[in-house]
Amino acid sequence: MTPAEILAAIDERAAVDAQFAEHVAARRDAQIAAALSAGRTKPVPTEIGAGTILAALGEGGGAFLDALVAIGESNRNVYWTMDLIRQGRLRIDLPATRAGMQGLAAAVPSLAPAVQALMTIGVEPDPIPAELVTSALDHRDTPEPEAPVVAVNAFVRVRAPFDSAYTATYRVIASSGDVVHLEGVDPAFAPQFLEVV
Numbered sequence: 680m681t682p683a684e685i686l687a688a689i690d691e692r693a694a695v696d697a698q699f700a701e702h703v704a705a706r707r708d709a710q711i712a713a714a715l716s717a718g719r720t721k722p723v724p725t726e727i728g729a730g731t732i733l734a735a736l737g738e739g740g741g742a743f744l745d746a747l748v749a750i751g752e753s754n755r756n757v758y759w760t761m762d763l764i765r766q767g768r769l770r771i772d773l774p775a776t777r778a779g780m781q782g783l784a785a786a787v788p789s790l791a792p793a794v795q796a797l798m799t800i801g802v803e804p805d806p807i808p809a810e811l812v813t814s815a816l817d818h819r820d821t822p823e824p825e826a827p828v829v830a831v832n833a834f835v836r837v838r839a840p841f842d843s844a845y846t847a848t849y850r851v852i853a854s855s856g857d858v859v860h861l862e863g864v865d866p867a868f869a870p871q872f873l874e875v876v
Contacts, residue, residue: 680807680811681869682811682814682815682818682840685715685807685811685812685815686815686816686819688715689703689711689715689812689815689816692714692715696714699711699714702714703816706816708809708812708813708816709809711809711812711816712806712807712808712809712811712812713806713809715807715812716804716805716806716807719804719805719806719807720802720803720804720805721802721803721805722772722773722774722777722801722802723772723801723802723803724770724772724801725770725771725772725800725801726767726768726769726770726771727764727767727769727771727797727800727801728764728765728766728767728768728769729744729764729765729767730767731767731800732744732764732797735796735797735799735800736793736796736797739793740793743790743793744761744764746787746789746790747760747761747764748761750783750787756779757783760776760779770801771797771800771801772801772802777798780794780797780798781794781798808844810843810844811840811841814839814840814841814843815840817839817840818839818840821839828856828870829851829854829859829870829873829875830851830854831851831852831853831854832850832851833850833851833875834848834849834850834851834875834876835848835849835851835859835861835873835874835875835876836848836849836873836874836876837849837868837872837873837874838871838872838873838874841868841872845864848876849861849862849863849864850862854870856870857869857870859873
């Protein structure tokens with residue numbers, strides 16, 4: 680999350696949750712981060728097959744797979760999905776797969792509980808670090824600097840609020856104007872968070 684997104688989430692939650700608002704007023708940043716992180720997940724590459732489905736759904740797993748086979752007789756997308764399930768190669772983490780599963784749950788409500796159980800596969804917790812909350816709150820009234828033009832092969836330092844996590848000087852390996860990729864660093868940065876050295 681960007682600092683602006685963190686601040687927006689804090690303000691939105693504080694407006695409706697008195698206890699959360701107390702944490703904000705008292706600057707209990709760890710509690711703020713924990714509250715904002717509750718339920719946040721991110722997809723992780725995960726292939727599943729019939730065995731995973733049977734294990735996740737227990738006794739209802741076989742009936743769920745049978746229902747998919749029956750639906751696949753008239754729905755080619757479900758037919759080919761079953762082929763991937765048989766091979767153990769259905770990527771449950773992909774947005775298209777998850778959207779298709781939600782569509783199946785809406786179209787066949789009796790399958791909705793099984794779909795919801797399977798939607799817990801292929802994701803992991805995505806907590807917001809307390810350090811990012813602290814930095815966003817510390818810089819709440821600081822205007823964001825103009826986005827610099829950052830050329831490939833330039834050397835940069837990361838600005839607040841991310842400077843505490845990324846303290847080195849980095850080489851730019853790709854730049855599209857609004858997103859800059861740094862050598863040896865996984866997240867990309869908006870140019871306004873970089874300072875050319």
